[in-house]
Amino acid sequence: MATVILVLASTLILLRNAHAATTYDVGDSFGWQIPTADPNFYGDWADNKTFFVNDVLVFNFTTGQHDVLELTEPGYDACTKSDTFLTENKGPARITLKRTGEHYFICGYLGHCSAGQKLKIDVRDGRGNTPGVFSPPGGAPSLVATVSLVFVFITYALLC
Ligand SMILES: [Cu+2]
Numbered sequence: 604m605a606t607v608i609l610v611l612a613s614t615l616i617l618l619r620n621a622h623a624a625t626t627y628d629v630g631d632s633f634g635w636q637i638p639t640a641d642p643n644f645y646g647d648w649a650d651n652k653t654f655f656v657n658d659v660l661v662f663n664f665t666t667g668q669h670d671v672l673e674l675t676e677p678g679y680d681a682c683t684k685s686d687t688f689l690t691e692n693k694g695p696a697r698i699t700l701k702r703t704g705e706h707y708f709i710c711g712y713l714g715h716c717s718a719g720q721k722l723k724i725d726v727r728d729g730r731g732n733t734p735g736v737f738s739p740p741g742g743a744p745s746l747v748a749t750v751s752l753v754f755v756f757i758t759y760a761l762l763c
Contacts, residue, residue, distance in 0.1 A: 624655070624657040624658050624659060624699075625655070625659070626659040626661060627654075627658065627659065627660050627661065628661050628663060629660050629661060629663070629722060630644065630645060630648055631648065634663035634664060635662040635663055635664040635669055635671065635710070635720070636664060636669060636720065637710075637715050637719065638718070641719075642719035643719065644719060645719065645720070646723070649722060649724050652724075653727065654700060654706075654724050654726045654727065655726065655727050655728070656700055656702065656703060656726060656727070656728055656729050657699065657701075657729065658699075658700050658726070659698065659700070660698045660700065660708075661695050661696070661697050661698075662691065662695060662696040662697075662698070663694060664710075665694055666692065666694045668712070669694065669710045669712055670690065670691060670692050670696075670712065671690070671691040671696045671711075672684060672690050672691075672708065672709050672711045673687065673688060673689035673698070673708050674687040674688065674707055674708075674709065675688075676705065676707055678707070678709070679707035679708075679709055679721060679723060682716035682721070684709075684711050687711070690711070700724075702726065703726050703727060704726060705723065705725055705726075706723070706724050706725075706726055707721075707722075707723050708721065708722040708723075709721040709722075
């Protein structure tokens with residue numbers, strides 16, 4: 604019986620951790636600056652990631668050399684600052700993703716955005732009821748794997 608309780612407790616902990624917020628360093632060790640080789644550097648960086656509400660983006664940059672603006676899609680496409688609704692001037696800047704849908708970030712320094720210092724991401728609700736559950740890529744398959752593993756453990760515990 605003690606085994607069953609232990610397994611159930613582990614299950615709860617695992618399920619809880621499955622939705623824990625993730626912190627991302629934008630651009631990894633390269634940080635937030637003008638891409639040196641590939642103008643689509645930040646697009647490539649975001650491509651293999653799935654972002655959920657409450658995840659945190661850390662933009663690592665030197666204060667006074669770059670900044671981070673969150674703005675609308677037209678502003679992002681045109682690299683104009685006119686429709687900015689969030690400005691972070693101090694690096695590193697931590698931005699918590701508070702809503703689902705597309706998020707657009709650029710550097711507001713002259714010429715930086717058009718040189719590729721811009722990031723577009725899609726944010727999901729984190730409840731697992733998005734198409735990602737049945738069609739990888741994303742964080743969902745690991746949750747499915749975790750749940751499967753837990754069921755195997757419970758079955759084993761009940762049989763012993
Ligand atoms: Cu910049």
